[in-house]
Amino acid sequence: MDTTYRVQMEGIYKSYKGVHALTDVSFAVKPGEIHALVGENGAGKSTLMKVLSGAIAADKGSIKIDGVERNITSPRISRDLGISIIYQEFMLAPHLTVAENIYIDRLVGKNKLMINWKKLKKDSHDLLEKLGFSEIDPDEKVGNLSVAYQQVVEICKSLSRDARVLVLDEPSAVLTFTEIQKLFKLIRQLKEQGIAIVYISHRMDEIFDLCDTVTVLKDGHFVNEFRIDEIDKKSLIYQMVGRELSQLFPKRNAKIGETILKAEHLKAGRMVNDVSFNVHKGEVLGFSGLVGAGRTETMRSLFGADKLDSGSITYKGQKILFKDPHAAVRHGVGLLSEDRKQQGIVIERTIRENTTLTSLGKVSKFGIINHKKDKEFTRDILARLTTKYGDMEDSVSCLSGGNQQKVSLAKWLAADCEVIILDEPTRGVDVGAKAEIYKNINDLAEAGVAVIMVSSEMEEVINMCDRVVVMRQGKVVGELEKKDMNDKNIIGLSMGVM
């Protein structure tokens, strides 16, 4: 029995209605190894891991765990083999507490009739503390937590099951710099314990910082496997996208014009506590801060998605309050939500319906949709972001995570906004498509649109924004001009040490 590898997947095939998601893919991970799984959106990374988790059945192929061939036909079998997967879309029950979510399938102990609430809370607290997140209350309802904290609960859930193989599908996408450092520390700790870790990410820096090995997939095929010290970033990108990426952050020639929107002393709920800022035509204004700083909540209250308690908004010289998102959109203000699944896309609708949702006026006359125009419009706008899809009449749920994000963004690019708020616009998007998104943002700015970009990716903020507003605990704690924009200044302000 060969126990060199904890996981060995060989000759895996999987098709969906004619879409070859995986073709003859092999993948192997050793105990105590952090193995990156990379590739463009739709390359097959999540599908391969779903096969490992028993969530879907492969059409063909074999899986060995610790050298023994296993027939993983259900998630329970996979779990019992010590395989734990944290997907991009969390598997949490929002109405249950943190502790209930962590132990959801083991609320009642073996040979017991009642739930031991005291133990449940203590065990949850201990796990959270071990991860460095003792501020999360085990009694809090998960739906009340930020996306980043929900991710932490997911990791606790896996660890509580004594995972021996931990698959993290873009875990850092919802975390900010300090949380990422904490996560990395934890992953390295798990590696020391001999856990085999599969790390799916589109962030090159993270892969080179954290991982030992990298496997590249492209269009459902295995491309290559490298030790991380035998490849550089440029070559890895080439392996993934099949071309050289000359410039991730293209140059912008926008002329910054007059102030178009001014927010003064905004207060909303617990998270927005006196926020003032302004944004100009043709400007890309960044919003930085730690998770829980109140950036998303500020944008939602400005957009009319959440109630604004007090404060004023001046838009194109007029005082205005958007009573709901429809009113904001009517006035030319758009918001791409950070929470794609809940607010970014209508999951039961088709790819086409999702894309033209904000632009129906352009593809219809007297309230009747011109289907030919609608299709052409959808095709054009999705091509701008190199979106990979089979048939635009398929449900948007058939798309890979990154391609769903592109649909979500495409509908705002098409909407002719004058102010566009992008909350984590490149979350889950591959490196080639990121460059396309940045180019589109630059085009918007060059056309005079004011772009507000909430982003937790430092590199993105520094390279894309003309100015950055830093928030901490619901307040604006600083504003940095281009020349002062660097990691040290942004992190310092975010953490309150400057």
Ligand SMILES: Nc1ncnc2c1ncn2[C@@H]1O[C@H](COP(=O)(O)OP(=O)(O)OP(=O)(O)O)[C@@H](O)[C@H]1O
């Ligand atoms: N349920 C489904 N029905 C139809 N096609 C699907 C389904 N799930 C995935 N696919 C297709 O399989 C292919 C691989 O998707 P997968 O989610 O594995 O990609 P990925 O590499 O994880 O991408 P991303 O980086 O965007 O998460 C894509 O073409 C996708 O559209």
